[in-house]
Amino acid sequence: MERADVAVVGLGAMGSMAAWRLASRGARVIGFDRYDPPHTMGSSHGQSRIIRSAYYEGPGYVPLVREAFELWRALERESDESLLTMTGALMIGPPDSELVSGSLLSAREWGLEHEVLQAADVHRRFPRYRLRDDEIAVYDIAAGFVRPEKGVAAALGRARALGAKIHTNTAVERVEPGEVHAGGKAWQVDHVITCTGAWNAAGLLPALDMPLEVTRQCMVWFRPRTPSLHTPEAAPVFVHGTTGDAIHAYGFPSVDGETVKIGVSDDDTPQHPDAIDRVVHPADLEPAVRYVGGALPDLDPEPARSVICLQENSPDRHFVIGTLAPGLTVLGGFSGHGFKFAPVIGDVAADLALDGGTSRPIEQFAPNRLAKVRRT
Template structure:
């Protein structure tokens, strides 16, 4: 085991979507921060990959999320300005299903509560406006114009590079095997050395339970299956023609994202309950 590589104000374990943002925000405030990542940066072994991720304000799950989502839009634009690259694309978002479904009703409730502009469309109106989406008769849709997607890998890269410019130290392909509290802070042990810091941030995603024993029985990582489907008419599925979408039926919610970053429309299930990995 290596000797301590100096002390830091903060050590961040996990440099994915959350950890990379933490490292950047700390470093730009002048805090001495060390980031540790067991894989390369970015990588495909966690939850911050796949070229695109939906961002939306018509959040059917709970209206309480809207203030945080609004702030997220602002922070993504701030990151774009700092890094000089577009990371968030507004395609509009479409939430569709039976009129009484939790998906449609929840999206309307959120928009009404927070005075978010939206449109309600029938199945025929939806198909006329967005030819790539053919809803069953009787379905309704909620369209919200500033929904869209972000680029997770590019966002991680932007956070890490800006953090390094601000003085952060990032160590990739270095696995944390344990940590301990000390009278003055924490000691973190990896497969390559030992590090000390005043504070510790654990942003390890699916591996958090391995590092914080008290959370192990509360965290259940679940398998997420996504696919990229090549349409017969790809021109109808580009970001300027197709909004990001969520569609509910009696059993599931499925989502899709326009062609971007990989050939085909990204498609998946919104929940994979009990598919534990």
């Protein structure tokens, strides 16, 4: 059997970054992916991902996002690629919504730079937006977007340059603590990190008996009528909870100078990752078309392009990070908000695999909390 210190199974957002961080620390790394990342079959494609600091999902994420910013900049320096663009973020909703109150809680608890803007202030400062009169926005200053495909490619490039052995188009068939089986061969390793995204729930790991679900999401690009309103300087990224606490829409400035990406999550039907319909149908476009008609009227409501993306959800929408058995770590359940953290999650994985523990605040992501969810 061939040997390595650590095997990384799945080389999307989390796996590519884990391979980079492990190789940076001098570990002998072997990595596997069933496709050739970056690709469009999982969760890490579509030109842009939001990164923000005033984390409405909980103040416990703030120290991790701070480290993630530093590591994104480190990856930019090492790879000589531009990966992170700062724009600020508008977290929009009624004042008592989870989106607004949760963002304010994190901002106040950690002393993050922010402003509270009334609907008319938002329109005056960032003219592309139309808020309802009963909505406000938390303007989170340390925020922007990262580039998913370029980020995954940069991390894999660095991992390879630092000696990692990367096997693409090689699906792992079986994982055990200390052992990985793929393409009729077996590798012996001290530690296995599994981060197969939407496929985490599909049975690769018998120990991963967790209620993770996969949903199908559509991202849609629209053409602006007035491009100057949608540049990264003029248009912060945003998340908009249009009805109470339900998070509905998110979007970006123009990244390519020609189109603006919008996503509206309205379908929570669980699906099997290998049975996902990859074709975009008119019904998939309709929620985003309706949304831009009301909130972003400068966008031409005729979609310019669109793509399907897979989202892996945990029951409480918090991450699942931890060592399941000696020599076996899982990174999963990133629930539509994990990409921004990928470099720091990769570094946490390196802590767990090489040091047997981490000083980072990951107790909130303990896998065994989900066993408790299942029993109740």
